[in-house]
Amino acid sequence: MMDFLTQCRAIIGEPYVLDTPDGMASFLTDQRGRFTGKAQAVLRPGSVEQVATLVRACAEHRVGIVPQGGNTGLVLGSVPDASGAQVVLSLARLNSIRQVDAVNRTMTVDAGCILQHIQEAAAAEGCLFPLSLAAEGSCTIGGNLATNAGGTAVLRYGNTRELCLGLEVVTPQGEIWSGLRGLRKDNTGYDLRDLFIGAEGTLGIITGAVLKLYPQPKASITALAALPSPADAQQLLVLMQDHCGSSLTGFELMSRYCLELVAQQFPQLPRPFTEPHPQYVLLELSSSESEQHAVGLLEHAIGAALERGVINDAVVATSVAQSAGLWQLREHIPLAQAKAGKNIKHDISLPVSRIADFIAATEPLLDAAFPGCQLVCFGHLGDGNLHFNVAPPAGVSNEDFLHNQDEVNRVVYDSVMAFGGSISAEHGIGALKRDELARYKSPVELNMMRAIKAALDPLGIMNPGKIL
Amino acid sequence: MMDFLTQCRAIIGEPYVLDTPDGMASFLTDQRGRFTGKAQAVLRPGSVEQVATLVRACAEHRVGIVPQGGNTGLVLGSVPDASGAQVVLSLARLNSIRQVDAVNRTMTVDAGCILQHIQEAAAAEGCLFPLSLAAEGSCTIGGNLATNAGGTAVLRYGNTRELCLGLEVVTPQGEIWSGLRGLRKDNTGYDLRDLFIGAEGTLGIITGAVLKLYPQPKASITALAALPSPADAQQLLVLMQDHCGSSLTGFELMSRYCLELVAQQFPQLPRPFTEPHPQYVLLELSSSESEQHAVGLLEHAIGAALERGVINDAVVATSVAQSAGLWQLREHIPLAQAKAGKNIKHDISLPVSRIADFIAATEPLLDAAFPGCQLVCFGHLGDGNLHFNVAPPAGVSNEDFLHNQDEVNRVVYDSVMAFGGSISAEHGIGALKRDELARYKSPVELNMMRAIKAALDPLGIMNPGKIL
Structure with a gap:
């Protein structure tokens, strides 16, 4: 040999x-x-x-x-x-965009293509590839598919899974499966595509994909609403979707503490309200018609929310430029956290209807276990996805507090499970959450996963030690 | 024993x-x-x-x-x-709607619930469950999930797969997998849900599901456009989506022959145009705002299509009632076919960009093999899905012509594969198309399917003889 x-x-x-x-x-x-x-x-x-x-x-x-x-x-x-x-x-050297089909609204790409290049190639054809996340300048679509990445456009367009029509995969036997079909409907046997998506490279290597493209919206407009509580945020989501349907493309919850942290660390950013409020929601509306239509629809819905007392106050951007300013507040939360020091992060999801109850139940549990600890809670409420991070109490160093990671995880994840949620909304399992998966998944489900792994990768050579 | x-x-x-x-x-x-x-x-x-x-x-x-x-x-x-x-x-006795969650926009149901009852229960909560197909009065959601049913709302809302968040399944070992999660984001291991969806009962028995609900649109309005060719229909789709985005909820192609058949068999139905045209497209637009908004948007887009010469003529319904009349034409095509006698049916899909070329290439092949045979071509063009049916030449009885089924299938399916399409868009494989699947799927793909089947159902007791 x-x-x-x-x-x-x-x-x-x-x-x-x-x-x-x-x-x-x-x-x-x-x-x-x-x-x-x-x-x-x-x-x-x-x-x-x-x-x-x-x-x-x-x-x-x-x-x-x-x-x-x-x-x-x-x-x-x-x-x-x-x-x-x-x-x-x-896969970095496999970085060609193989084909763009503007009539079928699909793009066929190599797995190593950088997400931002794909977005740009779609835009050059007058189309939108909606997947968007913080790492878009350096992450690859193969990684996005392998982890079923989420991001900020899931509310309207779904996770990466929903943005993919076909895959090309190298199997653990070193065969090439050419499943690069650009079809919206195809009921011919088992859904292998969705099995490889989100499998984090443990079943095979994604080398190419057919992605869905969408028409570019004519305009996207943003508002920031101030609310009494997370329960009001849930009601606001229902109201906004009833008024705006799929034109509602963003719905991000941010607690008072989150925006205070941003104001502390980035004092140059706008402060839309003079008085603080318990919660904020960043709303984004996209129109296939015009900027005027988007602004009108957003103002109408905000008006209804004010009338019903679901929100305290709101600032509606009157232009695309103003909208970008409001988005900056949201985008700077993780940056402000990083500047303030490491904390214990959780990427969790819940049924949207249970988010307020989950927060109300879990915050006191954390405070009882770690008196004075600080919750940094924000995220894609429209998808039921919270970044539920825990910072140390005053006087405790960030490094010291990290030693409590396992205990903090236990409080948070036990509560997540009690509310019918998920311990990994958009980041996946990898090696980091493998033990948590084994703890929280049912034996029936774990056994099916292990049977599939053994059937497709009997030698166990594909990304060993990840997920299972 | x-x-x-x-x-x-x-x-x-x-x-x-x-x-x-x-x-x-x-x-x-x-x-x-x-x-x-x-x-x-x-x-x-x-x-x-x-x-x-x-x-x-x-x-x-x-x-x-x-x-x-x-x-x-x-x-x-x-x-x-x-x-x-x-x-x-x-599964017919398992027919309870277990829970409706109007804030999470989900409904948890037994597999034996009739689709129409689910639609009605959603409407009672002010929500829409968009799956809609001819058999909705008697088909069950378990069957819809097992076959990943399509229907008329796929363009906007996706197939049944996209309408399901979680499943409950009895495994071939007789264990219950409780995967009834109402989560929009959940990246915790392999996507078992999508593996069972579309597996036609060969991997386990779906007993319950969590379904996605949507806000009810305020109004849906329909138009009928007359076009020179299928290629123009492709261009019209691009134009309509650019103008209307996700408000475009229906896009159905019908050939001249289809509407002539309907007029022959159902002379009481409306005839929107005095002169015949080679092709027709039924357009449906839904608005979350108002009927007036839907009509305005549709008229604007139709105007643009006329101006660019993509369509010859169009009739826009000015009310919800008029819209229903236009839909009747589409819905009566299968009924008219049935009255005219049995023909050889194909439920195929193609990349939308290749539909016109596929029809242009395949019609002469059929005519060469079966001179004078008549193509009955219609379907969900917005999803790339054609019902591509072949009726006998004049003077040949329907019963006699059915003997040519295998030869006709070969011409059609070989052409479908050459154009990157699928031999089953929305109906599945079952026992009927099992040999066709074995013929047209790659060995790599078939081997993975067989490995999964053997891993999850080693005794081979789940719906034997279907799919594989």
Whole structure:
């Protein structure tokens, strides 16, 4: 048997097999710098056929493969473990937009395409690719698909899953499945596409995809509403959707503490209200007709909300430029948190109808366990998705407080489960939440997942140690 | 070992185990009357626990189970084979709406609920459950989910798959998987939900589901456009979506021959144009604002289409009542076909951009093979879904022409595959298209499907002989 790395060099060429510490460094540490793994090598194939041939070599030598796109994941899903036995397989060189079909409203892309390039290519054809998230300048669509990424446009357009019509996948046997179908309807057997989406590279390697495009809205307009409570935010969502239907494209909850943190850390940003309010909701409305239509519809709905007493006050942007200013407040919450120091983060989801009750039930539990701790609660309320982060009490350092991570997780996740929620809304499981998954999923569900994993990847070489 | 049927009677009670020819008759013949199977018995459990216990009994005795809802399927997926060894497991008694959550916009239902009852329960809460199809008065949601049903609202709301957030399933081992999550975001492991959806009962029995609800549109307005060609219909779709975004909720193509057939068989229906045109498109626009808004938007877009020469002429309904009249033309095409005699039907899909080329390429092939045969082509063009039916040449009886089914299928399906399409858009595979699936799917894809089937149902008791 030829030496494994020699075989890899023969397949993709010497320069694309990295095995020096310097060459591998950026591929081994996760985005938040919490973990650095080891690897035999980083492999950088230049074609789908090379990916397939590499996978066959890995299967022959029983080498675990960690597929990697932009390495922007938040749950240690795209970095190798500490054994040094695995390889990182980077898809970054597969970065062509293969085809844009403006009539079918689809785009066929390589997995290594950067999300922002895809957005730009869609816009160049007068279309919208709606997936949008903080890492869009460096994350790849392959990673977005493997983790079923969420982001800010889910309310209207769904998760990455809903934005994909077809996939090309290299199987754990090193075969190429060409499922690049650009069809809206196709009922011919099991839904393999959705099985690979969200599997975090544990069932195969996504190498290409057919994405859905949408007409570009003519305008998007934003408002910031001030509310007494999360329960009012739930009512506001119902009211806004009844008035605006699918024109409502954003609905982000932010607590008073979140905006205070932003004002502290970024004093140059606008402060829309003179008095503080317990909760805020950032609303975005998009119109396929005109800016005027969007503003009119938004003002009408806000008027109805004020009349019914669902909101205390509101600021409606009267232009696209003003809208961007309001979005900045939302976007600066994670940045303000980072400046204030590390805290304990949770990416959770709940039925929208249970969010207020969940917050009301969980905050006192946290306060009882960690008196004076501070909740940083914000997120995509329209999708039931909260970023439910816990900062230390005054006088406790951020580093010290992080030692309580397991206890804090237990309080939060136990409560999430009691309210019918999910311990990972949009970030996935990776290596970080693997034990939590084992704790909270039913044995029936875990057994089905394990059976599927064993059936498709009997050698267990695909992203070992992730999810299961 | 207790006799199998005795065991079944002990589990669900004597009256719910049907084994007389009369008692079983309506469960054994498919909706179009093309095939009558045999069964040991028809089992009618009254609870999810009874379903699970029955499945364990079937597993013990190695009895194949055919799950059945409303038995309205079109591909022989819900009737047993000719062996007499299988049982039909009817979900019809599981017909409760378990919960409606108007804030989360979800409804939790038993699998045996009739689609129309679900629509009505949603409307009673001021919400819309958008799934709509001809069989809605008798089909069940369990069957809709098992076949990933399509229908007339896919353009805006997606297939049944997109309308479901969570499932409850009895596994082939007779365990209950409680996946009834009402979450918009949940990235915790493999997407089992979408694996069961569309699996036609071959991986487990769907017993309950959490469905998505939508705000009720304030009004839906319809227009009928007359066009020179299918290529113009493609352009009209792009134009309409650019102008109206997600307000465009219907886009149905109908050829001249289709409307002539309707006029012949149903002379009492309206004839919107004095002169015939090669193609027609039925457009539907829904507004979350008002009827006036819908009419205005539709007239504006139609005006743009006339100006650009994409359409020859158009009739815009000026009221909800007039709209219903135009929809009747579309709905009467299958009825007119049935009155005119049986023909050879195909439920196909294509990339929207390739529909015109597909029709232009395939019609001459059919005419060469069967001179004078008549194409009855209509369908959900907005979803790329055509009902591409072939009627006999003048002078050939419908019964005689049906003998050419295999040859006609070969011409149509070979062409569908050449254009990147699907041989089953919304009806599924069942027993009817199983050989076609084996012919047209790649070995890589078939092998993955077989591996999943063997992993989840190692005894092969779930709907044997369907799909694979």
